Amino acid sequence: MIEAENLTRYYGPTRAVYNINFHVDKGEIVGFLGPNGAGKTTTMRMLTGFLPPSDGTARVAGFDVFYDSLEVRRRVGYMPETVPLYPEMTVWAYLDYMAALRQLPDRGQVVDRALEACSIGDHADTAIGKLSKGYRQRVGLAQAILHEPEVLILDEPTIGLDPRQVTEVRALIREIGREHTVILSSHILPEVSQTCGRVLIINKGEIVAEGTPDELTAQLQGAERVLVRIADASPEAIEVLERVDGVIGVESVDGEAYQVSCIREHDLRAELAHAVVEQDWGLLELRSVGMSLEDIFLELTTEETEESEDA
Amino acid sequence: MRNVWTVARRELYAYFSSPIAYVTMAAFLAVMGLLSWLLIIYSQQAVMGYTLGSPWIFFTLILYAAVVTMRLLAEEQRSGTIELVLTAPVHDWELIVGKYLASLILFLAMVVISLYQPYILARLGNPDLGAAASGYLGFILVGAALLAIGTLTSTLTRNQVVAAILSVAIGVALWLVEFVGSRSPGTFTGDFLTQLGLFAHYFDFLDGIIDTQHIVYYLSLVAASLFLATRVLETRRWR
Numbered sequence: 001m002i003e004a005e006n007l008t009r010y011y012g013p014t015r016a017v018y019n020i021n022f023h024v025d026k027g028e029i030v031g032f033l034g035p036n037g038a039g040k041t042t043t044m045r046m047l048t049g050f051l052p053p054s055d056g057t058a059r060v061a062g063f064d065v066f067y068d069s070l071e072v073r074r075r076v077g078y079m080p081e082t083v084p085l086y087p088e089m090t091v092w093a094y095l096d097y098m099a100a101l102r103q104l105p106d107r108g109q110v111v112d113r114a115l116e117a118c119s120i121g122d123h124a125d126t127a128i129g130k131l132s133k134g135y136r137q138r139v140g141l142a143q144a145i146l147h148e149p150e151v152l153i154l155d156e157p158t159i160g161l162d163p164r165q166v167t168e169v170r171a172l173i174r175e176i177g178r179e180h181t182v183i184l185s186s187h188i189l190p191e192v193s194q195t196c197g198r199v200l201i202i203n204k205g206e207i208v209a210e211g212t213p214d215e216l217t218a219q220l221q222g223a224e225r226v227l228v229r230i231a232d233a234s235p236e237a238i239e240v241l242e243r244v245d246g247v248i249g250v251e252s253v254d255g256e257a258y259q260v261s262c263i264r265e266h267d268l269r270a271e272l273a274h275a276v277v278e279q280d281w282g283l284l285e286l287r288s289v290g291m292s293l294e295d296i297f298l299e300l301t302t303e304e305t306e307e308s309e310d311a
Numbered sequence: 312m313r314n315v316w317t318v319a320r321r322e323l324y325a326y327f328s329s330p331i332a333y334v335t336m337a338a339f340l341a342v343m344g345l346l347s348w349l350l351i352i353y354s355q356q357a358v359m360g361y362t363l364g365s366p367w368i369f370f371t372l373i374l375y376a377a378v379v380t381m382r383l384l385a386e387e388q389r390s391g392t393i394e395l396v397l398t399a400p401v402h403d404w405e406l407i408v409g410k411y412l413a414s415l416i417l418f419l420a421m422v423v424i425s426l427y428q429p430y431i432l433a434r435l436g437n438p439d440l441g442a443a444a445s446g447y448l449g450f451i452l453v454g455a456a457l458l459a460i461g462t463l464t465s466t467l468t469r470n471q472v473v474a475a476i477l478s479v480a481i482g483v484a485l486w487l488v489e490f491v492g493s494r495s496p497g498t499f500t501g502d503f504l505t506q507l508g509l510f511a512h513y514f515d516f517l518d519g520i521i522d523t524q525h526i527v528y529y530l531s532l533v534a535a536s537l538f539l540a541t542r543v544l545e546t547r548r549w550r
Contacts, residue, residue, distance in 0.1 A: 088328045089328075101317055300436055
């Protein structure tokens with residue numbers, strides 16, 4: 001549904017996006033994850049036809065974003081970050097305007113359906129300037145789904161919302177994602193890992209990792225990690241733990257806790273417990289700590305920083 | 312084409328849901344009314360051309376056009392709403408023409424209201440209504456050209472005040488260029504500058520003469536400004 005080839009964008013001499021390649025299939029929900037300024041918004045703007053790429057191409061539903069911009073725009077629903085709206089218009093008038101710009105038939109019905117989908121029907125006659133942030137966000141979403149687009153592009157859809165609204169918007173996105181292709185961006189991990197089927201991690205304008213949240217976790221996590229907390233451990237505790245078969249390394253976390261890295265796909269918890277008890281130490285806690293997507297994200301984005309400093 | 316009307320309708324909605332439409336209209340009509348009153352008192356003649364041909368009304372019209380058009384695109388670029396308009400299937404020119412059309416309709420509404428003046432003149436004396444009508448046509452054409460220039464300057468910046476200052480400067484420069492040209496009559500440059508003058512093409516209308524060349528001048532000013540505005544909007548994306 002979406003194919004990007006060597007997509008590159010410069011702002012003057014500044015490189016915002018460099019050589020990005022990816023594809024999104026119909027019905028997928030894909031997340032762009034990256035720190036602020038990584039190039040997520042620029043990539044999305046190129047996909048919507050708002051910004052022309054400096055180099056490379058992108059096709060949405062088979063149409064080139066540059067040469068067939070209008071065809072692309074007909075098929076894409078877009079919600080920019082901190083949705084820019086006309087404050088003087090009422091919600092209904094605004095959605096009616098957007099529907100008219102898209103030349104949709106039966107505008108009244110179309111607007112009512114979008115209002116209902118985003119549950120803002122009771123605010124239809126309120127001026128947008130008087131709405132709270134959460135409601136404005138929903139107006140932005142309603143505007144994006146008016147024409148039932150084949151592709152929905154959402155830039156930071158839950159930024160600035162309170163936790164309940166975040167849950168609601170996520171549910172709404174998943175609901176929409178059942179029939180439509182969705183790309184959303186975020187710099188918050190739970191957002192992406194909970195909503196998206198696939199994640200592209202973008203840093204400094206390049207894709208640094210790609211996969212499902214589970215794949216990414218498995219692929220990048222070199223080892224299973226177990227946290228062992230021991231009461232009155234002697235100084236040789238590290239050695240004792242290291243002697244257990246399958247242990248790669250042991251790190252002291254604080255006075256009495258140790259992080260044990262084990263060979264992949266080996267659960268050594270029983271052996272570790274045995275080793276500790278054998279020494280007559282008090283075993284306080286023993287649990288496996290998986291590497292979270294957050295750790296992976298941090299690792300990838302900091303590694304990248306070091307690399308570019310070397311260069 | 313339908314999009315032009317959609318954009319224009321929203322823009323009119325924005326004009327009338329803020330004080331802009333009312334304040335600019337009231338201010339212009341007040342100045343124009345005061346001016347006519349003074350001119351009738353001093354000249355004791357029922358001639359519409361005195362008001363429409365006064366430099367005071369020229370300057371007021373330049374200011375009016377700048378204020379009415381300054382927010383058209385500058386505001387959308389500042390607030391970012393242009394991103395949603397231009398990711399809808401709308402051509403750049405449709406947006407520009409729609410915005411311009413809204414300012415033109417607002418201006419025409421004001422002109423219609425000002426028609427009470429020839430009516431009063433007709434009650435007081437015996438004005439040449441034909442000359443008044445062609446004078447009004449010329450006035451509308453000058454206004455249309457100034458509004459198009461304002462639309463252009465509004466695409467150049469995201470700051471409304473800058474847009475207004477630019478269009479006042481261009482308007483005044485186009486007015487004065489005629490006097491620069493008249494310093495060296497007969498030479499190509501001199502005649503060219505005279506012909507370029509915004510109001511040089513206007514006075515024939517006040518005398519009741521409707522000349523195609525003048526109409527072409529104003530319409531090409533409109534077309535050139537709107538064309539440039541569209542190009543400017545396109546190039547903004549490349550920066």
